[in-house]
Amino acid sequence: MDMKLFRWHVNMYIVMVAPPGIVAKSTTAEIAMALLRKVPGIKFGPDIVTWQALSSAFAESNEAFEMKDETGESIWLPQCALTLSSSEFGNLVNPADRDMIDLLVNLWDGKQGNFKKMTKGNGTDNIENPWINLIACTTPAWIAGNFPEYVIGGGFTSRCLFVYADQKDKYVAYPSQHAPADFYSVQNALVADLEDIANNICGPYRLTPEAFAWGEDWYQFHWKHKPDELDDDRLGGYLSRKQTHIHKTAMVLAAARHNNLIVEAEDLSMASHMVTDLERDMQKVFARIGRTSQSVQAERFIRFIHKRGQVSYPEAYAHVHSAFPDIRNFEGVVNGALKAGFIERIDHKGVVYLKAKLPELPITAPIIDP
Numbered sequence: 001m002d003m004k005l006f007r008w009h010v011n012m013y014i015v016m017v018a019p020p021g022i023v024a025k026s027t028t029a030e031i032a033m034a035l036l037r038k039v040p041g042i043k044f045g046p047d048i049v050t051w052q053a054l055s056s057a058f059a060e061s062n063e064a065f066e067m068k069d070e071t072g073e074s075i076w077l078p079q080c081a082l083t084l085s086s087s088e089f090g091n092l093v094n095p096a097d098r099d100m101i102d103l104l105v106n107l108w109d110g111k112q113g114n115f116k117k118m119t120k121g122n123g124t125d126n127i128e129n130p131w132i133n134l135i136a137c138t139t140p141a142w143i144a145g146n147f148p149e150y151v152i153g154g155g156f157t158s159r160c161l162f163v164y165a166d167q168k169d170k171y172v173a174y175p176s177q178h179a180p181a182d183f184y185s186v187q188n189a190l191v192a193d194l195e196d197i198a199n200n201i202c203g204p205y206r207l208t209p210e211a212f213a214w215g216e217d218w219y220q221f222h223w224k225h226k227p228d229e230l231d232d233d234r235l236g237g238y239l240s241r242k243q244t245h246i247h248k249t250a251m252v253l254a255a256a257r258h259n260n261l262i263v264e265a266e267d268l269s270m271a272s273h274m275v276t277d278l279e280r281d282m283q284k285v286f287a288r289i290g291r292t293s294q295s296v297q298a299e300r301f302i303r304f305i306h307k308r309g310q311v312s313y314p315e316a317y318a319h320v321h322s323a324f325p326d327i328r329n330f331e332g333v334v335n336g337a338l339k340a341g342f343i344e345r346i347d348h349k350g351v352v353y354l355k356a357k358l359p360e361l362p363i364t365a366p367i368i369d370p
Contacts (some may be wrong), residue, residue, distance in 0.1 A: 001204060001205045001206070001207070001247060001251065001263070002174070002204050003207065006109075006202075007110050008110070008244055008251075009108075009109075009131070009246075010248050010251045010252060010255075011108065011132055011133045011134075011248075011249070011250055012133060012134070012135075012161065012249075012252075013104070013108060013129050013132075013134045013159055013160040013161065013323075014134065014135045014136075014160070014163065015135075015136055015137070015138060015161070015162050016029055016135070016136070016137045016138075016163045016165075017137075017138055017139065017140060017143065017162050017163065017164045017165075017285050018029065018137075018139065018165045018166060018351070019139055019141075019166055021214070022053065022166060022167065023165045023166075023167075024257075025137035025138075026087035026137050027085070029085065029087070029135050029136075029137055030050075030085075030087075032135075033083075033085045033135070034065075034082065035187065035190050035191050035194065036194065036207045036351045038134075038191045038194075039191060039194045039195050039198055040195070040198075041059075041063075041198060042083060042198065043060075043061040043082055043083065043274060044082065044083050044085065044233060045057045045082060045083065045084045045132070046084075047085075047086055047091060047092070048086075049084065049091065049092045049100070050093045051099070052075035053098065054082075055127065056227065057082055058080040058082060058115075058127040058130050058368035059080070059126070060126060061080045061081055061082055062078065062080050062128060063078070063079065063081075064077060064078045064079070065077045065079065065202055066202070067170070067202045067203045068203055069254070070204075074350050076236075078128040078129060079128065079129040079130075080127050080128055080129060080130045080131065081130075081131040081132075081133075082131070082132055082133070083128075083133040083134075083135075084132060084133065084134045084136070085134075085135050085136070086135075086136045086137070087135040087136075087137050088137065088138065088263065089138035089142065090138065090142060090146065091136075092134060092136050093136070094145050094155070095146050095148075095156075096146075098298075101155065102155050103115075103134070104156055104159075105155055105159065106132075106155055107130055107131060107132045107231065108132075108159040109159075112129050113128075113129065113255050114126060114127065114128055115127040115130055120189065120267055123341065132237055133202055140284065140285060141284075142148065143285060144286075145285065147286075147289060148289075152234040152235075152286050154291055155237065156178075156214070157237075157238075158235075158237030158238040158241050159241060159328065160244060160359070161275065162278065162282060162285045163278060164278070164281035164282070164284050165281075166281075167288075170234050193256075193273060194257070197255050197256075197259075199256055200214070200259050201259055201261065203259045203261050204238065204261065204262050205251050205254065205262065206261065206262060206263070207240050207262075207263050207268075208262060208263070208264050210264065210265040211263050211264055211265045211267070211268055213265070214265040214268050214269065215247075215268060215320060218243075218246075218268070219274060220240065220242065222239075224245070226239070227279065230279055230283075234289075234332055235282065235283075238282070242275065246268060246271045246272050246275050247271070247274050248262070248365045249270070249271035249274055249275055250263045250267040250268045250270075250271035251263060251267075252271075253270055253271055253363045254267045287299075294323070294324075294329070295326070297323035297324065297333075298319055298336070299324070300320065301316065301319065301333055301337070302337055303322045303340050303342065304316070304320070305337075305342075305343050305354055305355070305356050306342075306356040308356075309355070309356055310346070310353050310354070310355040310356065311353065312351055312352065312353050312354075313324055313351075313352040313353065313354060316334075316354050317330055320333075334366075341357055342356075342357060343355060343356060344356050344357045
């Protein structure tokens, strides 16, 4: 989608985040990737990304598309397009590799042209118009351990859509017992639709007048009303790119609905709803970054109380004893939680109990009372 000063390209970086063993992140991602792998011509990159592996995969994916330019003339556009999919985000992205991060940032922004990369033993790979789709899975702990606080919200992370979950929506022991009777026919129809998109949709998208009007109203509202859940300096980069996220998603929705290279107001509205829906849990993705281990354990203690509703003081201390072997540090956590209003203290028949006071623990950890 050409905005004259820049172009919005439809590739996306999607990261599914959840604690280990909760919501089957890898299985969920692979359900979609399994359909995409059946589409002829779609090229997947390496499971573990290094400069050498990525350069070679790009070079092998080179092909040209026939499309219409702005004057209606047919042109041939060369492109090296890859889809990266991994159950481990760390296999695709190394935050310490500045060159790799800079490349991913440029590709998301749609930077075009020739990239030349020297490879050991293989000379130079000439890569024309590289383009990446990325989907990967990880945990909040991995993000906290690998992303320093200063990179959150800017650069690479603000270009990702983080899909977070920390509990199951449904309990399904045997998926085969819940699959609809037309399960395989629906799969085949989806693959056929993906093939149709791949073969018949090519060229720049344009907004309808109604879509332009919707986007103007949204833009004004977006910058005048900052949502409370994103009132965090670390998320400023994401807020500045939210418009891009919405228009990328809107092009995907338009392609799913029809073969016309048109984005309507309906597409933008739905895309805005989908992207905004992710923001409710966005701070949970980065909640542990910059936190001390004591602060993390304090949050764990509060969540334990809220999960149980009410526990005795000795039971509560036993739960986090390994993190607070000094009883004075534990008492500081309890006092901080009491003062913050997360819990309350109850004396019953000579036994002290700690009871959950709020319906839900906020993202930020309680202040530890020294």
